[in-house]
Amino acid sequence: xxxxxxxxxxxxxxxxxxxxxxxxxSAVTAVFFIxxxxxxxxxxxxxxxxxxxxxxxxxxLGPGISSALLTFLVFNYxxxxxxxxxxxxxxSDVVILIVFLIVAVVISQLVARAQAGLALATTREREATxxxxxxxxxxxxxxxxxxxxxxxxxxxxxxxGEAVELNLVGAQPFxxxxxxxxxxxxxxxxxxxxxxxxxxxxxxxxxxAVPAISSGERRLLQTFASQGALALERAALAQAESRxxxxxESDKLKSAILSSVSHELRTPxxxxxxxxxxxxxxxxxxxSPARGELIAAIDDEADHLNILVGNLLDMSRIESGALKxxxxxxxxxxxVGSVLxxxxxxxxxxxxxxEVSDNLPLVPVDYVQMQQxxxxxxxxxxxxxxxxxxxxxxxxAEEEMIRVQVTNQGPQVPPEHLERIFDKFxxxxxxxxxxxTGLGLSICKGIVxxxxxxxxxxxxxxxxxxxxxxxxxxxxxPPPRLPIDMETx
Amino acid sequence: xxxxxxxxxxxxxxQILRAMRTILTEKQFKVTVASRGEEGLALAAANEPDLIIxxxxxxxxxxxxxxxxxxxxxxxxIIILSxxxxxxxxxxxLDKGADDYLxxxxxxEELLARVRVALRHSARVQGTQSKVVRAGRLTIxxxxxxxxxxxxxxxxxxxxxxxxxxxxxxxxxxxxHQNILSNVxxxxxxxxxxxxxxxxRQLRKKLEADPERPQYILTEPGIGYRFIADE
Numbered sequence: 001x002x003x004x005x006x007x008x009x010x011x012x013x014x015x016x017x018x019x020x021x022x023x024x025x026s027a028v029t030a031v032f033f034i035x036x037x038x039x040x041x042x043x044x045x046x047x048x049x050x051x052x053x054x055x056x057x058x059x060x061l062g063p064g065i066s067s068a069l070l071t072f073l074v075f076n077y078x079x080x081x082x083x084x085x086x087x088x089x090x091x092s093d094v095v096i097l098i099v100f101l102i103v104a105v106v107i108s109q110l111v112a113r114a115q116a117g118l119a120l121a122t123t124r125e126r127e128a129t130x131x132x133x134x135x136x137x138x139x140x141x142x143x144x145x146x147x148x149x150x151x152x153x154x155x156x157x158x159x160x161g162e163a164v165e166l167n168l169v170g171a172q173p174f175x176x177x178x179x180x181x182x183x184x185x186x187x188x189x190x191x192x193x194x195x196x197x198x199x200x201x202x203x204x205x206x207x208x209a210v211p212a213i214s215s216g217e218r219r220l221l222q223t224f225a226s227q228g229a230l231a232l233e234r235a236a237l238a239q240a241e242s243r244x245x246x247x248x249e250s251d252k253l254k255s256a257i258l259s260s261v262s263h264e265l266r267t268p269x270x271x272x273x274x275x276x277x278x279x280x281x282x283x284x285x286x287x288s289p290a291r292g293e294l295i296a297a298i299d300d301e302a303d304h305l306n307i308l309v310g311n312l313l314d315m316s317r318i319e320s321g322a323l324k325x326x327x328x329x330x331x332x333x334x335x336v337g338s339v340l341x342x343x344x345x346x347x348x349x350x351x352x353x354x355e356v357s358d359n360l361p362l363v364p365v366d367y368v369q370m371q372q373x374x375x376x377x378x379x380x381x382x383x384x385x386x387x388x389x390x391x392x393x394x395x396x397a398e399e400e401m402i403r404v405q406v407t408n409q410g411p412q413v414p415p416e417h418l419e420r421i422f423d424k425f426x427x428x429x430x431x432x433x434x435x436x437t438g439l440g441l442s443i444c445k446g447i448v449x450x451x452x453x454x455x456x457x458x459x460x461x462x463x464x465x466x467x468x469x470x471x472x473x474x475x476x477x478p479p480p481r482l483p484i485d486m487e488t489x
Numbered sequence: 490x491x492x493x494x495x496x497x498x499x500x501x502x503x504q505i506l507r508a509m510r511t512i513l514t515e516k517q518f519k520v521t522v523a524s525r526g527e528e529g530l531a532l533a534a535a536n537e538p539d540l541i542i543x544x545x546x547x548x549x550x551x552x553x554x555x556x557x558x559x560x561x562x563x564x565x566x567i568i569i570l571s572x573x574x575x576x577x578x579x580x581x582x583l584d585k586g587a588d589d590y591l592x593x594x595x596x597x598e599e600l601l602a603r604v605r606v607a608l609r610h611s612a613r614v615q616g617t618q619s620k621v622v623r624a625g626r627l628t629i630x631x632x633x634x635x636x637x638x639x640x641x642x643x644x645x646x647x648x649x650x651x652x653x654x655x656x657x658x659x660x661x662x663x664x665x666h667q668n669i670l671s672n673v674x675x676x677x678x679x680x681x682x683x684x685x686x687x688x689x690r691q692l693r694k695k696l697e698a699d700p701e702r703p704q705y706i707l708t709e710p711g712i713g714y715r716f717i718a719d720e
Contacts (some may be wrong), residue, residue: 227673301594306594326576326711328666329683337701338708358690358700362683368576368711480683 021055021067027076028484036079041093044079045100049305052104056111064108072101129219130158134224138231142238144168148176151204151228155221168194168232189213192221196229198236204228232426256425260438264308266299275301311439314372315424318446325366325450327474332395332402333358335367339374346379349387355394356404363402364474369447376440377406377466384461385410400478401453404471409463418457444468494608495519495536499529499555500544500570509542510595510701518604526550530558530665538565540607543587545571545578553581566607569596574658576711583665583712588711590663606661622657624705624718627696636696637646643695652688653696656706659720663709689714 028051032044039047048071056064076086080093090096134154141147152166156178163184168174188205188215195201204225206213213221275294278284284291317323333356340352363370376391381391391411396403413421422445425438448455448468455468472479496518499545506522513520515674521536523529526547534539541559544554556567567587579590588607591600620632628637631654636643645653652673656664671679678684687709693700707715 105583302594328687331686334686334690334708338710341702352699362686366711367708371710 004026005294017059017063018066021059021063022070024051024055025067029078033078041079042048042096042464045075045096047074048100049107053107053111056108057115057303059222060115061108061112064112065105068104068108071104072097075100102375104370123216127216130154130220131223131227132226138227141231141344144172144232144235145174145176147228147231147235148202150175151224151231153177155204155224158220158224159208159213159217159242161206163188163207165205166202167205177290190221191219191421192225194216194225194229194232194253195286196233197231201232219343253424260425261308263284263314264388265305266303268308271301272298272305275315290443299320311443314443315439318443318450322371323446323450325369325447327364327366327451329362329474329480330367330370332356332360332363332365332370332404335365335370336395341369341380342371343375343378347382347391350382351388351390352378353390353392355392357395358398360402361472361479363472365451365472366447367468369450373447373468374406374445376444380440380466381406381408381410381464384408389463397472398469401470403467404470405465405467407460407463407465412459412464413423413457415459418459421457422455441466492517493517494540495521495538495603496540497521497523497528497529497532497538498659499523499547500542501525501546501548502544505544505570508560512600516601519584526552526555533559533563533565539611540604541565541567542604543567543569543573543582545569545582553578553585556582556585556587563583564611566611568603568702579712580665580667584667585665588662610659610662617704620658622659622718624660624716627705629653631658638696645692645695649688649692649695653692656714657718660716662711663715665713669713684714685714 026464032039032047036044052064052068052071055067073086076088076097077084080097081089088097134151137150137154138147140216141150148166148168149293155161155166156164164178165188166176166178175405184207186207188207189209190204190206192201192204192206206221216399221404275297279291279294279298283296299332314323333354336354336356340347340354378391378393385408391406391408392404395408420439424442444466445455448470453470455466458465458467494517496513498506498513498520499622500506500509500522501524503524510520510522521532521538523532526549529541529543529547532538543552543555545557552571554571559565559567566589567582569579569582569590570593571582571586571590572593582713583590588610591603591604591697611644620630622631626639628635630636634650634654636645636650652669655669655673659703665678666682666685669685674681674684689706690700693703693706695716697703698707705717707717709715
């Protein structure tokens, strides 16, 4: 409907408000005129009050008063002698006329006031309901965007506007349009700021030219805006609280790290200190066999210490996102081989089976970091699996990825903990049984994920398997096929 | 050694300097120390040591920069010291002319082995090149392009032979990927690490008893390769 149409229809309705009462009065007058012979003048005056009251009730105070005046004239003209003249002969008729006019006007006003009161009450009730619905919808929302959406939808529902836009300012500005493709270019008819204690959080913009926005609607929308402001404030407080909680947790975690780390660091340090001081003193003779053992202990524990510090560095790098793999096309079997060669001594009490074909496609990985992954998975298996059991490393190519599995015959992990074993400082068994920082598996997870892969653990019928995948596609390119020269010299 | 070998150690950590001085002096080396890059450069120019041990993490200048400045005027062998996880720096220093590297913490045997290799290499560069390299069961005749495992000749392709010859000529030294690629394949192929991976695998299959645990061609993780020959 265009606005010209709307304007003419509103004119028409205003015209009707005054025309219809006239029609009404005329009809009643016609009836009374016919019955003039049998009806007393005073009775007619009384009977006229009925349609007048109804007119006021129907069309309001303006038509009511004007109808009262009209009736006053008509009554005088048709029913008061001399007939068909606007003149009064009998003084008593003058009294009737004046009383009639007063009563008619007073009744009109009373009815109109009652009507207005009723209308106001209805509006208030509707507003209260709408407000209630809004606050129910906003309750429990902790997300600025969701709050903006709900608010905009409710504004649209009550205003029936052409478009509603909700702008949030602040750290993360956000605009929500309703309808989504708002093509209106003119300035909105109503802008209501969303004002909270900490300042203006945004504004509601409403486009609705016709009918014009009434002061009641304006007030209601302002109430909506303050409801929205409250919800946004609440969300901000909730976020602040959860941030505080996260900080507190990370604080707790840091003290856990510190205590675990200092304990772990102190163990090799104690060994080194004890061995070095006894070598320095005179307790151990130059050619005593203990001498060699003490020296070996110092050497081993220093290596152990180095690994611990390395793990801590890796972890902090993973946490800060600074762990960037230096990818190159590598042969997985070579990486596995180098790790096994390095761990030869610690793996002496287990059988290690390797099923990693050197015909697998080249994998785009950081050689050193991948060594770290295999080292950590292997040392974890060596730590928990009973001696003389078999640890198996397998790898096979799947579509666009390599899948690696390290299985051991160690204890199973309760299913609900299978994911948590990759958390920092998580241990399945009591901490005193097994040494280590509790970082090995979480470092694996960090490295594998930095390579775009995925790592998980699963229970086997007898033992535990670590699985991880590595993408074979690097920068959109598959593993290279190489020019291999076959000539011999 | 008859003539005292003079080693310059450039490191900013006093504990490391103390340990190095003690150990190297004990091994009959003459030791000079510097704790800053500029000081090290000045001492190197003044004393012309036989070998420089250089820490990459110096307070006043980048270790790689020290390497570059030294190489502007001298071929004194340089062994760099650095911490774990700084492969990029190590590779940069090696490509700028450093001869070898050691990752802290290191064992003293490792340090002495590196020192021996570096000194021998510089002697080799100045003197005559040995034509035959022996490593365990392996004999590589560089002049005649013959490779023998025990007494049996090993058939190598042209590229394999070129690669093995380059490794053997520089035996004992670490060679970065880029160094090997640009010397064997040419500078245009310096980034194709995958060539190296594949050819090294082929070479190891032909030469090593257990190609997954090589004895002769060792991988230096994240850096390059090193060929181990008999002393």
